[in-house]
Amino acid sequence: MKRPFIFLLLVGMAVVGWFTFRHLPQPSPVDSVDHVPQESGITTEVSRVNEPQKPLVNPSPATNARITLKERLSKVDLNKIRYPGMAVAELLRPEDEDELVDLFHEESLIRNRVAYMVMMTRHGGDKSAQAMIDMVKSQKGFFKDPPNDDDHEALHRAVFLLGPIAVRSDIARQFLKEACDIEYWKLHRQYSVVERVEPHEDRHLATDALTGLALSGLPEAVEVINAMKQWDRDRVNPWAGHLSEAAELFDYSKEPDHWKYLFLTDDEKMKKMMNWRESSGGKEWTVWYRKIRGIE
């Protein structure tokens, strides 16, 4: 007889305990201000005013993250076929990557993905890298007039823009290391271009990978640049301009906050370019370039 009684007693205690403690007030960052000890004659409203460190609406990034990236972008000037500015860069959060990849895939034209690809360079990792690499590698068809075809140009930029992502993504890093070699593209490129450009298209893609890798600042970039610089003149000649550019971009990668580079205005980029050309490193590369090209 004792066992059922003890069982019922325990059950009863459990029920009473649950009923007693279930309504205890939980601490909340939003309404905690209401529980600030009130001093005589001071209302809660005034306390809020006097405590800006405890606002009712928390302006922290966590709160902004509740607003979708698409909604945030709708409030800024965004042109999908060009690089966005610093105002857009400041909106981006690491947790935006999934949505960014979705926005990227929503666009059917490659040109309309340019702004999203640049945004991916801010915080993007493997997901962003994979989306861009898939786009490049799966591209088929024929570009009949590359100089006037924005989709063709955007495709090349995708390879270049993988560079800054490679600092966070091994997928991008591995891809760019392989894609710096023209042989990679001979095997993997599926699209074709007009006859005038076709013989050079693989090289152009390889140079985009090289300059992208240089912008990442990864040590592999220097290894590739130094190795190619040792090639004989005829072999390195078509690559000379890109090697010089890669050296320049690699120098930028050493600067603090160098992720900002792609979000600068063209005037700011031009100014940096001029300054680099006046630097000792820049002058050396110009001398080397002119020597390779045979320019007096």
Added chain:
Amino acid sequence: MPSHLPTFPPELRRNLATAWSLLFIFWAAFPLTAQVPRQVSYWASRQYFDRQNTTSDPIAGVTDVNEIFDNNLYNINFLPVGSYTVTTSRNALWNRAYGLTLYTDRWWWTMPTGRMRSGWRNGQNASLQDPGIMPPIDPPWGKANTTKRVDFLPLGSFSISRLVAETQVRLRHVSVYGGQERGIRVSVTAVEMQLSPTGVWEPGSPIPPGQISVRGSALDENGQAIITLPAGDHDVTPVVSQFYQYYTFTFDAAPTKDHHRVRSYHPYFLSMGGDPGAPYNGRINLFSDADASVADNDPRLITRGWNVTDAVPVGAELFIYNHAYPVFIPPFQSISNPDYFDIKTPEDLSALHNASFSQIKQVNSIKLRRFNDLKMLGYGEPPYVTLTAEVARNPIAWMHEFGHSLGLLHRDDSVNNLMFNAEKKGPMYAPGWEINRSERPAFER
């Protein structure tokens, strides 16, 4: 000296030396003259002296107009303000004898001083009077000289005798470009003249430049306007709003700046249909700014302050010539090794851009992966310009990049600016031509 060459007697050798010296001097001097392809000079070519009386004096109520100095180039023998005298008419007889004699046919005059128009005076023929020392010709030149209130009727009625001297300014444009119109900047200042109660002309306030025009071009707030004229002589008399009846003015003129640039293009264009071309047969001017050019009868002329804008007329033109060898020289003829037709790297762009064989290079495209737009339409950096085929016939693109080649930067305070950076709207040039004072010297140097 080798023996098989002909020899000359000493005197002939001296002549030859002289001839060679003259040839050398001519050869050396020719470029100097060529460097001054345009010059302007100006003078007061004609003046009207006009005396009008009211109808209360039917005898004197006629208008006497004489044109002097007409076609008498460079003879600007006009009286500076205040150098003449006015004598009160004593009576109708005196007035007929002297007062109506408003001028002497050949000479500068002081009116009416009592000189007789004809007959003998002090034993001399009045029509052959010595004009004496000519007054200096320095501006200001006047339009309205004097008005005199004269009481000459015994009943106390009076008439107003108004004497007006109008100056017409002519300008001679010496130009090696003949009938081609070229720019000339004119500068005018004018001051309103008012008759004081004591009968003395006194200067009033300066006349706003917006109320003055020259050949239909209103002056900017700086008192200047750009006009275009072919070689030859032209009437450039300033026109002042009717609001101001009497005034004196100063005038100045100088040729605007002519920039000459040679262009060449990548030879591959010849495989794609030929020369990419240049705008307006290779001629672009900057003095067509809408804010600074209105017709004489434009109603805005009588509204003070209508022309409040930062834009100023710029006296500069760009003349584009084809290079004697119109396509790029090696190694810039390359299309693959590297590609100077479709440029892809800053180093390639810089190498071509800074090559001295031509001042303006035309390529098919410029696409630098780092820059924000998928393509660049042009590139200007001192001292040269590189342009793509897409804007080969776009004058704004040429002048925008030309501005960069002269050292100007972007100026984004108005979409109407020539140097506006249309970056945020994609690869394009803003539609404006406006240039401000700080930019103007770059084009006019």
